[in-house]
Amino acid sequence: MTESPSNNRPPRQSIVARTDPGDWRCAAAALGPSRSAKLRITRAGRVVEAFVVEWAGRYCAYVNRCPHVGTPLDLWPNEFFSEDGRALVCSTHGAVFDPADGRCLAGPCLGDSLTALDVRRDGDDVVVRWRPA
Numbered sequence: 001m002t003e004s005p006s007n008n009r010p011p012r013q014s015i016v017a018r019t020d021p022g023d024w025r026c027a028a029a030a031l032g033p034s035r036s037a038k039l040r041i042t043r044a045g046r047v048v049e050a051f052v053v054e055w056a057g058r059y060c061a062y063v064n065r066c067p068h069v070g071t072p073l074d075l076w077p078n079e080f081f082s083e084d085g086r087a088l089v090c091s092t093h094g095a096v097f098d099p100a101d102g103r104c105l106a107g108p109c110l111g112d113s114l115t116a117l118d119v120r121r122d123g124d125d126v127v128v129r130w131r132p133a
């Protein structure tokens with residue numbers, strides 16, 4: 001399902017759904033430059049929300065939890081990018097993150113990072129896996 005754009009940015013895609021044991025998949029077609037898709041990961045009996053972005057020709061995935069106070073980044077579902085599409089932004093207090101590695105570049109958690117997840121392309125899908133500690 002595609003949502004209507006509220007500005008000049010491309011339309012956002014809805015939450016992804018397919019899962020396999022140990023992997024969480026979304027259709028690569030749901031992504032594109034400066035676009036994102038959300039995933040729900042079950043880990044140790046808890047549901048953890050994550051998101052995948054396509055950035056600079058590769059995929060990056062993060063847990064959807066701001067290192068500042070732990071809220072999801074997207075107050076509006078699947079809205080992770082800044083207006084210019086060049087950074088990830090936490091909607092709670094405005095922390096700015098590098099899409100390539102999840103580092104906070106500005107805001108109240110400067111120097112902290114989003115929790116990165118392993119991500120790879122598999123045919124028509126993007127596959128996310130919890131990164132071992």
Ligand code: FES
Binds near residue numbers: 107
């Ligand atoms: S909770 Fe994200 S910047 Fe404060």
